Amino acid sequence: MVRHLAKKHQAIEACGLHYAPLQSLSSDPKSQTLIPNFANIDRTLLLSDELLLDILSRLPLSQRNPNSLVCKRWLNLQGRLVRSLKILDWDFLESGRLFTRFPNLTHLDLLNGCLFSPRDSGILLTHKLIWMQMSSGFCSNCKFLQENLLPAEAVDKGMQALANGYPNLRRLVVINASEFGLLTVAEECLTLQELELHKCKDNVLRGIAACENLQILKLVANVEGLYTSLVTDIGLTILAQGCKRLVKLELNGCEGSFDGIKAIGQCCLMLEELTICDHKMDDGWLAGLSYCENLKTLKLLSCKRIDPSPGQDEYLGFCPALERLHLQECQFRSKKSVRALFRVCESVREIVIQDCWGLDDDMFRFASLCRRVKLLSLEGCSLLRTEGLEAVSLSFKDLESLIVVSCKNIKESGISPALATLFSTLKELRWRPDAKSLLVSSLVRAGMGKRGGRFFKRT
Template sequence: MSVLEENPDSPLKKRPPRWSDIWLKKTKPLKHVVFAMQLQSLASKDPKSQTLIPHFANIDRTLLLSDELLLKILSKLPLSQRNPNSLVCKRWLYLQGRLVRSLKILDWNFLVSGRLITRFPNLAHVDLLNGCLFSPRNSGILLTHRMVSMQMRYGNCSNWELLEENLLPVEVVDGGLQALANGCPNLRRLVVINASELGLLTLAEECLILQELELHKCNDNVLRGIAACENLQILKLVGNVDGLYCSLVSDVGLTILAQGCKRLVKLELSGCEGSFDGIKAIGQCCLMLEELTICDHRMEDGWLAALSYCENLKTLRLLSCKRIDLDPGPDEYLGFCPSLERLHLQKCQLRSKKSVRALFRVCEAVREVVVLDCWGLDNDMFTFASVCRRVKFLSLEGCSLLTTDGLEATVLSWLDLETLVVVSCKNIKESDISPALATLFCNLKELRWRPDAKSLLSSSLMGTGMGKKGGKFFKRT
């Protein structure tokens, strides 16, 4: 029997383990740090060892950190430091690529070669619009459109011919979509042009969480592939673009879309055709639709009445529309959108009184009205907005035909009005402000008044309390 077993109280008994030993036992990174510090201590004590043991200052301390920990550290740095950080070493370049979520592709070969997926494995938002265009390098001619920008060899052809000549074939675009779908199953947003039904079907099968899609040069056949994206929530369809390309989206495509994408929340139709039937199908099938944007539409007369089927629609935007609805039909068939809160009109031509009257009647439940740079909105046109009794916010900008009398006749009928914005409306004169309109100004929560460059109302109201009585502040513009 040993001495320790005979005498348990002996001072030579084996000491119990310390808490630091237990803590360091399962902490591998700390062991590396301790080992590196020991190397530094030995190197400082023994000058001869300088040739055998490198100095700790020359050791990359980040090698002691795992990829996951270093990735969390790099993710906390500002976006402006992302590119400089990627130049530190190959490891940092790889880790910075894992942090990239959104990317605009300019070189199609970068996608189909597989380098895109290797370099950026966690992409969620991808824009392929400019990558689908083949443009010669070192060209002195640049074609710029509101959607695309490309270089061209010569300038003696139309924009449409130039785009068709430099646009990648449908088969090539579909191959790129297949490569993207196989490498980015977590893709959430995509922008693409000249894709086919097969390419979008591949995307729908692989990218199950795709939520936002922007499709240019779209037609009815392509919409069959979009209908397979069951979780799609935001969709923008661009059909016909004047001077750039021509593509047809009709009631057939809108009906296919409505039956497939029933979870749509936001929908934008740009340069699309259609009629009452297409909009009705969207309203009946897409019950979650809250925002509808119609840009430069080519719809048949009578489509306005179909908006009443969009029962949960909250925002309606009309952008760059040359006409609204020349023959909306009788009032009893128009109906209205019960949940509508916002009506935005921008760069639209409001020439037809029948169209404007029908539009405001469909939107009579609206609470916010914004009119920006719309041609033709005069006193008679603006009077039709009196049917919207629940308006709380009104913004008028660039309405040069509207006068003070036309503004007063409508806004005095809105008892719930809280905010009024009038900018660049040259025929609205401060000298024509009546006592009733001045009283309304006093009860507003917010007033931004700058109908022309000579407006003196904002300075003359200082100290009078006008614009503050019913609200928090008075803004000067």
């Protein structure tokens, strides 16, 4: 009891209130209060729920969890302040306790809650998309996650409960839902703006197409070693015709071709950011990007190939509004595909390349097709040499920022006077091709970043 009261006193003081329990005025039993334990009465009972809720909402997030331990009333009030939650136990949703405990949720992540996971296992499976406990009989060749998913009927039942309990839902993450479950959410949760769907198929996307106000969408169709599903041009076309207000779209492990990307570009006129991860696209899909007239950011992540047969330049086109091109952990296997990619992205102002396999001087020279680049960032490009960096950097007449990190074949000894002159005119330079680099300190003494100032000279 003493510890409980001390914690309550600390929480009350954190809210800006003063706790001053009444004490007896005298040791005389006649002068003591007739109310038992009057000194221990909770003074916050004098405050209405609305007033106390307003006070608790003004506290830092770091204090909210400790405050919920004060008493049942504070626990319930604290639950009304929670807006985002990740469900780890599906029973918590099915029993209805979720809606009683957290009545005002707007962001829900059901991914881990849809998995059968042994509680007593000491083995933890982690992936960039999920994490879960697993048994010792795991086989790397099996679709482990696929075998431990809740059936679609159970997921749909939970989705229906969510739609009824949270009509103001704005963000949802779910796996193995069917068209029916998604359609229920789309009809009841009209404010839904962000959806992350794992293990989806073409027919499931009919439910997504009913989300007319959806702005951010992530589709994860196939994850090697975990589960498989199929999204093709049919699903992408259904998606494009239904979700016309999309601003950000991520396609992870999806199939498709020129027709699917073209449909997205023609229908989703507000699309500004497109992320394609580990794609299974057919040859020629790059040409479909030219139909995304308002696209500003293109990201390719973990793609084992770009487009082996992109076609002729006159059919490629380009994205007129594109400003940023991000390539991360991609494999550059074909000069033709790399050239086509930079041709489509010739209007970009930022190029970021990180840990991409196969990027050598010959392939990197195609980046010179992008004449308006202001920021160039290279990280983990081990095959790139100083000569290739110089050839491309000098072709960027508007270059203002250059970042070179962990590119071991870029040597300071190979820096020419022309490249040194470029360095001195940059507004930003992060130069760490290896741990022994001393160029940055030398450039600071030379006046780097001051246009018209002294240039760095080789010694």
